[in-house]
Amino acid sequence: MTGGISKRINRIQFALLSPEEIRKMSQVKVITADTYDDDGYPIERGLMDLHLGVIEPGLKCATCGGKVDECPGHFGHIELAMPVVHVGFIKEIKTFLDATCKSCGRIKLTDDEIASYRKKFDAMSLSSSDPEIIGLMSKKVTDEASQRMVCPHCGVQQVKVILDKPTTFREEGIKVTPKEIRERLERIPDDDLIFFGLNKEVARPEWMVLTVLLVPPINVRPSITLETGERSEDDLTHKLVDIIRISQRLRESRDNGSPQLIIEDLWDLLQFHVTTYFDNQTAGIPPARHRSGRALKTLVQRLKGKEGRFRSNLSGKRVNFSARTVISPEPFLSINEVGVPEKAARELTVPLTVNIFNLESVRNFVKNGPAPRDEFGKYLPGVNYIIRPDGRRIRVSAQNAEENSKRVEVGWVVERQLMEGDIVLFNRQPSLHRMSMMAHTVRILPGQTFRFNLAVCTPYNADFDGDEMNLHIVQKEEARAEARIIMKVQEQIMSPRFGGPIIGGIHDHITSLFLLTHENPLFTEEQMIHIMSYVNPEKTPVAVVKNGKRYYHGRDIFSAVLPDGLNLKFTSKLCASSKAKCEYESDPADKEVVIVNGKMIHGTIDETAIGPFSGIIIDKIFRKYGPAEAAKFIDRMTRLAVGFISQRGFSTGIKDYDIPENAVSRIKEISDEATVRINKLIETYREGMLQPAPGRSVEETLEIEILSVTGGARDESGKVASAYLGLTNPSVIMARSGARAKMLNISEVAGMVGQQSVRGGRLNRGYYGRTLPHFKVDDIGGKARGFVKSSYKSGLDPLEYFLHSIGGREGLVDTAVRTSRSGYMQRRLINAFEDLKVDETRSVQDTIGTVIQFKYGEDGVDPTRSERGETVDLDYLIFDAEQEVQ
Amino acid sequence: MGKFNVLQHDLVPEHHLVDAKEEQKILKELNVAKDLLPKISRNDPAVKALEEIHGPLENGRMIKIIRKSPTVGLSTYYRIVTGEVFK
Numbered sequence: 001m002t003g004g005i006s007k008r009i010n011r012i013q014f015a016l017l018s019p020e021e022i023r024k025m026s027q028v029k030v031i032t033a034d035t036y037d038d039d040g041y042p043i044e045r046g047l048m049d050l051h052l053g054v055i056e057p058g059l060k061c062a063t064c065g066g067k068v069d070e071c072p073g074h075f076g077h078i079e080l081a082m083p084v085v086h087v088g089f090i091k092e093i094k095t096f097l098d099a100t101c102k103s104c105g106r107i108k109l110t111d112d113e114i115a116s117y118r119k120k121f122d123a124m125s126l127s128s129s130d131p132e133i134i135g136l137m138s139k140k141v142t143d144e145a146s147q148r149m150v151c152p153h154c155g156v157q158q159v160k161v162i163l164d165k166p167t168t169f170r171e172e173g174i175k176v177t178p179k180e181i182r183e184r185l186e187r188i189p190d191d192d193l194i195f196f197g198l199n200k201e202v203a204r205p206e207w208m209v210l211t212v213l214l215v216p217p218i219n220v221r222p223s224i225t226l227e228t229g230e231r232s233e234d235d236l237t238h239k240l241v242d243i244i245r246i247s248q249r250l251r252e253s254r255d256n257g258s259p260q261l262i263i264e265d266l267w268d269l270l271q272f273h274v275t276t277y278f279d280n281q282t283a284g285i286p287p288a289r290h291r292s293g294r295a296l297k298t299l300v301q302r303l304k305g306k307e308g309r310f311r312s313n314l315s316g317k318r319v320n321f322s323a324r325t326v327i328s329p330e331p332f333l334s335i336n337e338v339g340v341p342e343k344a345a346r347e348l349t350v351p352l353t354v355n356i357f358n359l360e361s362v363r364n365f366v367k368n369g370p371a372p373r374d375e376f377g378k379y380l381p382g383v384n385y386i387i388r389p390d391g392r393r394i395r396v397s398a399q400n401a402e403e404n405s406k407r408v409e410v411g412w413v414v415e416r417q418l419m420e421g422d423i424v425l426f427n428r429q430p431s432l433h434r435m436s437m438m439a440h441t442v443r444i445l446p447g448q449t450f451r452f453n454l455a456v457c458t459p460y461n462a463d464f465d466g467d468e469m470n471l472h473i474v475q476k477e478e479a480r481a482e483a484r485i486i487m488k489v490q491e492q493i494m495s496p497r498f499g500g501p502i503i504g505g506i507h508d509h510i511t512s513l514f515l516l517t518h519e520n521p522l523f524t525e526e527q528m529i530h531i532m533s534y535v536n537p538e539k540t541p542v543a544v545v546k547n548g549k550r551y552y553h554g555r556d557i558f559s560a561v562l563p564d565g566l567n568l569k570f571t572s573k574l575c576a577s578s579k580a581k582c583e584y585e586s587d588p589a590d591k592e593v594v595i596v597n598g599k600m601i602h603g604t605i606d607e608t609a610i611g612p613f614s615g616i617i618i619d620k621i622f623r624k625y626g627p628a629e630a631a632k633f634i635d636r637m638t639r640l641a642v643g644f645i646s647q648r649g650f651s652t653g654i655k656d657y658d659i660p661e662n663a664v665s666r667i668k669e670i671s672d673e674a675t676v677r678i679n680k681l682i683e684t685y686r687e688g689m690l691q692p693a694p695g696r697s698v699e700e701t702l703e704i705e706i707l708s709v710t711g712g713a714r715d716e717s718g719k720v721a722s723a724y725l726g727l728t729n730p731s732v733i734m735a736r737s738g739a740r741a742k743m744l745n746i747s748e749v750a751g752m753v754g755q756q757s758v759r760g761g762r763l764n765r766g767y768y769g770r771t772l773p774h775f776k777v778d779d780i781g782g783k784a785r786g787f788v789k790s791s792y793k794s795g796l797d798p799l800e801y802f803l804h805s806i807g808g809r810e811g812l813v814d815t816a817v818r819t820s821r822s823g824y825m826q827r828r829l830i831n832a833f834e835d836l837k838v839d840e841t842r843s844v845q846d847t848i849g850t851v852i853q854f855k856y857g858e859d860g861v862d863p864t865r866s867e868r869g870e871t872v873d874l875d876y877l878i879f880d881a882e883q884e885v886q
Numbered sequence: 887m888g889k890f891n892v893l894q895h896d897l898v899p900e901h902h903l904v905d906a907k908e909e910q911k912i913l914k915e916l917n918v919a920k921d922l923l924p925k926i927s928r929n930d931p932a933v934k935a936l937e938e939i940h941g942p943l944e945n946g947r948m949i950k951i952i953r954k955s956p957t958v959g960l961s962t963y964y965r966i967v968t969g970e971v972f973k
Binding site: 841843845848849850851852854855857858859861869 | 917918919923957962963964
């Protein structure tokens with residue numbers, strides 16, 4: 001497709017096909033219900049007639065003489081024995097029957113009304129006015145006409161026509177046959193059509209009742225030959241066979257004067273087949289089925305819905321130069337890289353257009369053949385195809401490589417296999433935001449999976465439990481430039497959602513750097529070198545000398561990955577919230593992170609510093625030094641983290657949740673106390689002494705009170721448990737540093753699981769008046785309503801386990817429901833917003849230029865470049881300036 | 887119930903009728919043609935309330951709306967009165 005635009009659409013007109021027009025379009029009148037004869041040759045005047053086009057190689061079209069790829073296919077037609085209604089126009093036919101006189105065919109409006117409405121309609125032109133407005137006006141007029149029960153033109157009393165869905169019309173219970181309907185529609189004068197929104201130049205209402213059926217070309221309904229040699233016809237062909245058969249039988253019965261009853265039955269059957277031929281999901285009639293019981297896919301089904309032509313084939317297309325496989329992590333790759341397996345790299349190609357500058361190097365690629373390696377067996381890019389200027393493709397093989405390399409001249413195109421440094425697009429579905437598709441540079445790796453840096457998991461929302469991702473090779477210079485400049489991972493570090501980094505260290509990265517900087521531990525030179533050997537730093541950490549030996553502080557090791565000149569001050573997550581939580585801090589300097597000129601003075605690195613969404617350090621480096629430096633920092637930071645945590649070792653197990661005997665008994669006391677208080681509350685309630693809270697019923701008050709008791713018990717026991725679990729405990733380290741889990745999860749394991757809930761209330765569903773048959777009816781006590789006293793570590797008893805599963809199920813259902821709902825909502829929003837744009841004046845406009853917003857977001861600020869939605873971060877700017885002055 | 891003026895409600899942004907002479911100036915400032923501005927139906931309660939003050943408004947009159955905005959505090963928006971019915 002290189003010719004550019006050959007034709008431009010000037011206008012689109014919707015019209016109805018008249019029977020004459022159908023006959024004119026038709027190349028053959030189909031009269032036989034059969035398709036092929038015994039020799040497998042298409043039967044003349046059958047549904048596979050050679051005039052309708054060719055799908056078999058070797059045959060020639062009887063209409064245009066074209067071969068398989070040349071003949072576009074041609075229409076045929078079927079003469080129906082009796083007219084039938086077209087389902088697609090049922091509503092329109094009903095309006096026509098309602099609004100016009102049954103005897104004279106005029107619209108039931110007085111001459112004065114007609115004259116005044118005509119003026120209004122004449123003021124608009126049918127082809128250029130908004131169809132919605134025309135529709136509204138014509139609805140008003142036809143509604144008015146339908147109300148009238150006596151024709152103002154001929155004075156005939158009107159009868160109400162009732163639509164018996166889907167395709168039968170009745171007048172006072174008596175069926176109006178399609179033939180009668182057609183006759184009535186024929187009587188409507190051309191001049192009245194304008195009131196129905198119909199253009200008299202191109203449409204007549206009686207054409208909505210079919211007398212001739214258009215048969216689509218064979219290309220639309222190709223038959224397939226199975227391996228057994230058996231022919232299998234398309235669903236449409238099956239349907240057309242049915243229609244011809246019934247039409248023939250109907251014609252015979254009518255001609256030899258069969259009883260009216262039989263004729264009517266056949267007529268109804270013909271109506272059924274024609275209806276299902278158009279839409280096999282028409283409400284009110286059973287769908288036509290295949291012999292196997294599968295519902296047939298007819299015309300409407302081909303277009304409608306997710307698997308229909310529009311959503312599946314036109315909005316979404318499959319592409320070449322792409323690959324898909326399982327993903328796995330590789331911490332030694334940069335965030336900008338992606339590891340591509342050799343096998344994929346040999347299939348994926350980049351087109352090189354040969355010119356005088358690259359002629360030599362391209363010839364060299366071709367000479368290497370399709371699977372070259374260097375002397376160490378390492379992958380080298382080869383060439384699969386070369387394309388001559390006339391478009392012919394030549395396959396390159398090991399045998400003809402030498403010879404082909406000499407044939408390559410300026411102007412040829414050579415399809416070179418993927419090589420290191422090529423730019424590619426990498427994507428994971430669902431693509432919910434623009435960071436779901438980013439550009440990476442290629443690294444060819446052994447193995448079968450795509451690999452990337454762990455920091456990039458967040459924007460793709462990927463994990464490695466079997467996720468697969470897609471890779472697309474960019475084919476044009478312009479696209480490659482765009483990919484490098486705007487789609488590369490480093491350019492996408494800042495999220496347009498909240499104006500902060502969406503890429504950052506996760507899980508072990510955070511744990512590791514927390515351990516490295518918290519309380520600033522000392523390391524021997526040997527340890528330091530081991531850790532730093534993972535990194536490729538520009539600086540080396542500063543040593544402290546003790547007893548004649550050199551030692552290194554954790555914060556100084558971290559400083560080695562920070563860029564010079566960075567000044568930053570913030571509070572770490574460890575103590576960000578309440579002061580009460582800070583009981584672990586032995587070093588008061590731990591909470592305030594202070595970085596001066598790229599050297600970490602004090603503080604603890606945790607989620608707030610380097611995590612995705614929050615990472616302040618990443619944020620400030622990006623703003624001060626740009627994307628490349630930020631990418632470099634993330635690369636080094638993650639490597640340092642991996643280096644340190646593998647040197648130190650980190651693990652957690654059940655033993656980490658051991659708490660002393662007295663703590664266990666204290667937790668038991670707490671839960672017993674809670675049970676007592678719940679029972680007391682219930683007693684007060686039963687006595688009728690419970691005071692309702694303002695605006696609540698007594699029952700609601702009771703539930704709220706009980707929930708606060710159980711919630712209090714869980715928090716209390718959690719506190720008791722965590723008093724024995726300090727920052728030496730790996731789980732606590734993970735929770736406090738923000739690497740994974742929350743303190744709540746730890747207290748569930750060590751302390752108490754607590755109240756289970758469904759929709760914010762205690763469990764109350766299941767049996768009549770109780771959750772399980774183990775409880776008495778109307779027992780509203782703690783245990784009966786899902787209060788779990790045990791901890792995960794001590795184990796839940798069977799009843800608790802079951803009730804816990806009820807609470808757990810709610811979460812699963814919620815996620816399932818939420819994803820489908822928000823998915824649909826997002827689809828609607830995207831479709832509504834897809835072609836809005838922001839222009840140079842920062843105003844938001846649609847394609848016509850209508851202003852939607854005078855300033856984008858009312859302040860004209862790009863959220864990507866904002867400081868978490870704010871225009872500036874003054875505290876940082878002042879601190880930075882202060883330090884730079886010094 | 888007495889007559890209620892929507893414009894006095896806390897949640898309804900300020901609506902002002904733009905002086906016909908000033909319209910050109912504003913359009914020039916915004917650099918857009920008048921028919922490309924957002925529209926407001928003459929059935930809109932706010933327009934009806936303005937008509938109480940200024941008398942009937944013909945189609946094409948410009949209305950200035952001052953809204954509270956989370957991003958800039960107060961933002962101005964312009965709309966053109968139209969006879970179209972919005973669904």
